[in-house]
Amino acid sequence: MLRTPLLAAARSPRARAVVQQLPPTRALVERFVAGEGLDDAVAVTDELVGAGRRITLDHLGEDTRDAAQAAETAAAYERLLGALKETGLAERAEVSVKLSAVGQFLGADGERVALDNARRICAAAADAGTTVTLDMEDHTTTDSTLGIARELRADFPWLGVVLQAYLHRTEADCADFAGPGSRVRLCKGAYQEPASVAYQSKREVDLSYVRCLKQLMRGEGYPMVASHDPRMIRIAGQLAQWNNRKADTFEYQMLYGIRPDEQQRLVDTGATMRIYLPYGGEWYGYFMRRLAERPANLTFFLRALATK
Ligand code: FAD
Numbered sequence: 001m002l003r004t005p006l007l008a009a010a011r012s013p014r015a016r017a018v019v020q021q022l023p024p025t026r027a028l029v030e031r032f033v034a035g036e037g038l039d040d041a042v043a044v045t046d047e048l049v050g051a052g053r054r055i056t057l058d059h060l061g062e063d064t065r066d067a068a069q070a071a072e073t074a075a076a077y078e079r080l081l082g083a084l085k086e087t088g089l090a091e092r093a094e095v096s097v098k099l100s101a102v103g104q105f106l107g108a109d110g111e112r113v114a115l116d117n118a119r120r121i122c123a124a125a126a127d128a129g130t131t132v133t134l135d136m137e138d139h140t141t142t143d144s145t146l147g148i149a150r151e152l153r154a155d156f157p158w159l160g161v162v163l164q165a166y167l168h169r170t171e172a173d174c175a176d177f178a179g180p181g182s183r184v185r186l187c188k189g190a191y192q193e194p195a196s197v198a199y200q201s202k203r204e205v206d207l208s209y210v211r212c213l214k215q216l217m218r219g220e221g222y223p224m225v226a227s228h229d230p231r232m233i234r235i236a237g238q239l240a241q242w243n244n245r246k247a248d249t250f251e252y253q254m255l256y257g258i259r260p261d262e263q264q265r266l267v268d269t270g271a272t273m274r275i276y277l278p279y280g281g282e283w284y285g286y287f288m289r290r291l292a293e294r295p296a297n298l299t300f301f302l303r304a305l306a307t308k
Contacts, residue, residue, distance in 0.1 A: 002298060003293075006288055007191065007192040007289065011285070032257045032283075032287060033280075033286070034278065036279065042084070044277060045084070045277060046089060048277070051264075051267075052273070053273055053275045054092050054094075054251065055089075055275050055277050056093070056096045056277065057095050057279065058095070058277065058278040058286075061098070061101040062100045062101050064105065064106070065105060066106075070103035070113060070114070073101045077121040078120065081127070084128055085128035094125065094132060094160075096132075096134075099114040099137070099148060103116075104144060104145075104148075111147070111148065119152060122156040122159060131159070131183070133161065134159065136161070138191040139167055142169070146177075157181050158181070158183065160183035160184065160224065162186075163185070163186055164189030165199075165209035166189035166198045168197060170208065171212055175215055175219075178219025178220065181221065181222075183221060183224060184216055184222075184223060185226045185253060186216060186223065186226060188209055188227065190292075206229070206232070217236070217240055222251075223251075226252075228255070230262070236250075236252070248272065251272035252273050254276070255275070255276045256278065263275065
């Protein structure tokens with residue numbers, strides 16, 4: 001019931017100004033975000049890698065309307081990848097990039113700017129010996145993001161893409177992207193989408209997730225199972241077994257701060273477990289989507305607010 005207003009607030013500058021100033025916000029944000037600086041990101045990556053996790057780092061930011069800001073985000077990724085290379089963490093840590101943070105929405109030139117900036121990030125990742133995965137945003141960007149991904153994959157064949165099971169189109173996209181060498185991160189989807197393009201009930205989304213997972217596990221690529229849902233995780237394990245996949249031919253992924261015990265359990269079974277680790281000052285949209293996903297997070301937030 002609260003998902004719709006929370007997701008609307010995630011895109012509202014007025015709501016952003018209010019929420020960012022609320023006293024309990026910082027403590028809750030720290031549950032989901034490594035910190036604001038590059039040093040925070042590297043320190044938390046080091047700690048998690050020490051505990052057997054792989055990492056994908058997200059330099060927070062989205063919906064950039066300013067070319068200089070988009071270029072600065074690409075530069076921040078270059079600095080991050082340089083630090084991962086220097087510390088030896090690049091072997092276990094890659095990066096995730098939102099194309100809207102590197103220029104996709106900059107008017108008529110947006111796609112070209114985003115492609116150029118993403119290319120810079122991919123080149124830095126190649127130099128560091130690691131990979132990049134393109135996050136997926138709302139459905140109005142899917143064609144553009146997959147188009148840019150196809151262009152980048154000509155030079156960087158290891159580039160990963162995210163596909164969202166709540167979209168009607170995704171089964172077909174999975175078939176397209178399940179070829180040799182492909183890396184596909186399958187998630188349920190975090191945005192508010194209309195019924196014309198997306199399944200609306202959890203049951204329909206879950207069924208779609210399983211159909212997509214079947215395609216990816218049968219395919220010749222490297223499936224990345226991004227879910228905290230115990231049922232999806234169980235089914236992924238079964239499908240991997242039925243398709244004779246070894247532990248190093250697919251991986252589980254979860255968001256930083258969510259279900260750490262389950263993350264550890266999967267590591268203990270010998271599975272590859274990657275944590276999506278955001279850092280930076282632009283945490284607002286990411287944080288609101290996490291509140292929208294789970295009423296318990298919102299309750300915690302409101303309770304902290306009431307005691308201030
Ligand atoms: P849900 O249906 O939200 O939850 C199902 C069950 O999982 C719950 O009933 C509960 O048992 C368990 N669970 C979920 N959350 C918690 C919690 N906090 N604590 C305890 N149990 C919990 N979305 C996008 O749209 N684009 C992206 O690019 C994107 N990238 C992502 C990358 C990664 C690595 C991950 C993990 C998610 C990403 N998402 C992305 C978010 C995703 O789309 C979902 O919104 C989010 O993962 C919640 O869906 P779920 O599969 O965990 O299941």
